[in-house]
Amino acid sequence: MSRKNLLASALLCASLVSLFAISTAQAATTAEGKTRAQVLEELKQAQADGSYYCNDSDRQWECNAIAARQQLALQKAPQLGHWLSQSGLLEIEIAACGQSLCGTVIKELGQNTSSTSALGLQVLSGIKPVSSQQWQGRIYNRGNGLTYECLMSLASPTELHILAYQDTPANGKEQIWNRVD
Numbered sequence: 001m002s003r004k005n006l007l008a009s010a011l012l013c014a015s016l017v018s019l020f021a022i023s024t025a026q027a028a029t030t031a032e033g034k035t036r037a038q039v040l041e042e043l044k045q046a047q048a049d050g051s052y053y054c055n056d057s058d059r060q061w062e063c064n065a066i067a068a069r070q071q072l073a074l075q076k077a078p079q080l081g082h083w084l085s086q087s088g089l090l091e092i093e094i095a096a097c098g099q100s101l102c103g104t105v106i107k108e109l110g111q112n113t114s115s116t117s118a119l120g121l122q123v124l125s126g127i128k129p130v131s132s133q134q135w136q137g138r139i140y141n142r143g144n145g146l147t148y149e150c151l152m153s154l155a156s157p158t159e160l161h162i163l164a165y166q167d168t169p170a171n172g173k174e175q176i177w178n179r180v181d
Helices: 003-018 036-049 057-075
Strands: 081-084 090-097 100-108 122-129 135-141 146-156 159-165 173-179
Touching: 090 122, 100 135, 122 146, 135 159
Parallel strands: none
Antiparallel strands: 081 090, 081 173, 090 100, 100 122, 122 135, 135 146, 146 159, 159 173
């Protein structure tokens, strides 16, 4: 196994265990003479500014490391769980869906005034972190059939604020969902 593959395997394992907190092997260097900590910092920066592309087979191990980091972040997302919509008529489960979060209606409460059931409807999609306190994605409004951009943030462990907007968040409309579980 090549040094690069060994480094890739070690990096991926360390990522899965501790979100890139590499312990005693931190001083090990790559073929380019960089420490693992330097490589990780470069990966985080490239991911943050969107300049990193995971289509280079020679650097596939970096792609795997980034994907593992994203998956771990999703598994620890405080938004995961069951939420009651602002109207109080829908219970939505927010869960990991691939590399992002999504929200699916799991229960209808009260009278259904629509001719179709909302059960199983995905109302949140593509939710990804934009900062440690805020997530961004899309929200579907079944009342008018439109999908909007949205920003999500936790006001407290039991209160989720969702700002739905078309062009700019300044023109958006806020909803407050309450945790059920």
